Amino acid sequence: MRHVTIIGGGISGLATAFYLQEKSRECGEEVQYTLVESSPNLGGKITTERVGDFVVEGGPDLMLTQKPWGMQLCHDLGLGDQLISTNDDRRHTFLLQKGKLVPFPNDFTLLPTRLTSFVRSPMFSIRGKLRMGMDLIIPARKEIGDESLADFIRRRFGQETVDKIGGPLLAAIHQADPERLSLLSTFPRFATMEQEHGSLIRAMRAQRRKRPSPQGRPPAMFKSLKTGLGEMVDALEKKLNGCIRKGCPVTEVRPRSHGFEVTLSREMFLTDVLVLAVPADVAAELVNPFASQLGEILGTIRYVSTGTVSLGYRKAEIANQHELNGFGFLVPKSEGRFISGCTWSSSKLQHRAPEDGVLIRVFVGGPGQEEIISLDDGDLVQLTRREIGDILGITAKPIVQRIHRWPRGRPQYDVGHLERVARIESLAETIPGLFLTGSAYRGSGIPDCVREALHTVDRILGVRCGEGS
Numbered sequence: 001m002r003h004v005t006i007i008g009g010g011i012s013g014l015a016t017a018f019y020l021q022e023k024s025r026e027c028g029e030e031v032q033y034t035l036v037e038s039s040p041n042l043g044g045k046i047t048t049e050r051v052g053d054f055v056v057e058g059g060p061d062l063m064l065t066q067k068p069w070g071m072q073l074c075h076d077l078g079l080g081d082q083l084i085s086t087n088d089d090r091r092h093t094f095l096l097q098k099g100k101l102v103p104f105p106n107d108f109t110l111l112p113t114r115l116t117s118f119v120r121s122p123m124f125s126i127r128g129k130l131r132m133g134m135d136l137i138i139p140a141r142k143e144i145g146d147e148s149l150a151d152f153i154r155r156r157f158g159q160e161t162v163d164k165i166g167g168p169l170l171a172a173i174h175q176a177d178p179e180r181l182s183l184l185s186t187f188p189r190f191a192t193m194e195q196e197h198g199s200l201i202r203a204m205r206a207q208r209r210k211r212p213s214p215q216g217r218p219p220a221m222f223k224s225l226k227t228g229l230g231e232m233v234d235a236l237e238k239k240l241n242g243c244i245r246k247g248c249p250v251t252e253v254r255p256r257s258h259g260f261e262v263t264l265s266r267e268m269f270l271t272d273v274l275v276l277a278v279p280a281d282v283a284a285e286l287v288n289p290f291a292s293q294l295g296e297i298l299g300t301i302r303y304v305s306t307g308t309v310s311l312g313y314r315k316a317e318i319a320n321q322h323e324l325n326g327f328g329f330l331v332p333k334s335e336g337r338f339i340s341g342c343t344w345s346s347s348k349l350q351h352r353a354p355e356d357g358v359l360i361r362v363f364v365g366g367p368g369q370e371e372i373i374s375l376d377d378g379d380l381v382q383l384t385r386r387e388i389g390d391i392l393g394i395t396a397k398p399i400v401q402r403i404h405r406w407p408r409g410r411p412q413y414d415v416g417h418l419e420r421v422a423r424i425e426s427l428a429e430t431i432p433g434l435f436l437t438g439s440a441y442r443g444s445g446i447p448d449c450v451r452e453a454l455h456t457v458d459r460i461l462g463v464r465c466g467e468g469s
Contacts (some may be wrong), residue, residue: 001030003270004460005262007250007275007286009037011337011446012438014236015073015453016275016337020077021241023457033242033272033460035196036264038249045409048230050396051083051400053354055228056310057361058404060206060446061345062086062222063229067447068456071223077235082227085220086348095123096335096391103326111190112157115381124160130156132447140198150178152190156200159395168330172341174444175306175410177367185284185413185442200389225349229446259433273433273460277453279303280411280440287434294427297420302405303408307373309384310345313358322392324358329391333368339387340366359400362388366410373405411440435459 004020006013017035024031041047046057074083094101105117107112110133112118119129135156139146153166162178171178174186185193193203216413225231245264252263259272274281280301288295317322329342343361346353353359362384365373375383382402421435422439428436437456439449 001032001124002276003259004031004033004273005260005269005279006035006275007253007262008044008275008282008438009035009039009042009244009246010277010438010449011233012277012449012453013044014042014233014240014364015275016277016437016456017240017242017448018073018076018236019454019457020460021239021462026279027461029461030131033255033270034245034269035240035242036245036248036250038247040247041244043230043233045406046204046229046233049402049403050227051312051402054312054357054400055352056312056359056400056402057228057230057307057345058402059406060359061343061349062224062343063446065219065221066224067445069329069444069450070445071186071449071451074232075227077232077239079225079231079235081225082225082231084226084350085440086224086327088220091324094326094329095168096329096337097123097164098330099328099391101188101391104425107119110187111153111165111200112161113200115201123164128158128160131173132161134158135199135201138199140194146182146184146418148179148415149183149186152183153178156194163332163334168332168341172330172363175304175340175363175366176412176414180367180414182415182417183414188467194255205352206457224349234363245442250286252289253289253436255431255434260323273435275435275460276439277438279408279438280403281408283436283440287431288416291427291431294424294431297424297427300420301417302412302414303374304365304367304412305407306363306369306403306410307380307405309358309362309364309380310400310402311362311381311384311388311398312353313360313396313398315356315358317396318358319392321394321396324360324392337387337391338369338372338383339364340369342388342391352406354448357399360388377403394463411444411446449467 006016013035017033020031020033047058049056074080092103094103102123105121115133118124118132146343149170150162151164153162165176171181174181193200197203248264252266253274254261259270260274262271263268280298284295284298324344324347330341331337331339339362340362345361346359380403428434434457437452442452
């Protein structure tokens, strides 16, 4: 019987433990596992607070349906009937422009690939619209290799598109600087579309021609759970039958002739397989004593600090101040604001506020503004309320306020990230029984982390189950 130790109790570690438990049973292989988490709670950045009838998400609040692994996990946990979609009747997302909220076009996806929508939009200048149209005649890039998201958008659509879409929207998905964000690690299909069609506008036209006519409403792009994504963590904790150690920091791991020696603050135990489902810098500290090259390159993956401030109001008290009829708004750096965006949670999703209440969530920190999350609670709420008052006109006093800080919590996929990850994986493979998984490598969203957990489990069990990769 093999023993597997999983260090890290975020979604990556939890999904690894769950699928190891399920798949080893299917394979007929007996596997014991221990999951070790340094904090007193499982879930990592997935944290849901229920304050009366308000459902406050501290970290992620949605899962992208185009990546099916998050949905798969929910169904495997018996939570399929709890999945809910975003509200289709409130699709508008806005951009703050010269202090005013300007809606993105209705059929907007991620880039201006349907020119007619942007020609009619007040978001862009005439010059900016003409520059977008040049995507049809600018030749595809000849060089093979990575580039920044900003460089790619600038080449195809111009600087105005970088300022109004590349930074506020695309880079905001990863809470990153578009000038440093790796295109191939985050939006590889854009590069593929350019190479195959020479133009993103032509590529989207070709895709629309191939696509069958939609019957009824299009499928939702995002889903969540009725009572918050924390329900997923609760379900995982209930399903796991291995040894779960919370509030137990790992102080050292040491390879042995067969397996590893794992040291906690007051004890040591042996394990055959070690899975590091922790941030890259934490993994670097653990492996440095016996794999310095691996530790060094793990340490080159940057992290930035972010945070959210959630504010709940009585609906009657803000009714004459703003309708919140949309999903929220994004803030370009050119606006000089202290916030990067705001989600109108109770407009975007059902079951996020009582009938007589509304809930909004404001994003702070990130590249260039990390120091903001170091403000004390009172100052941070005051700053957030002032920004919301200026932009939305909401001056009412919130009846619920929650702050969630994530110091060095967001991995940055800088240009060349995939090459770094390939090198990390190559070095890790030279250490028998060591596996790395998590948000630092090949995707930081919940579905990405679940996919990588599944891949890790298949590699652990591959020799016995014939599923190795």
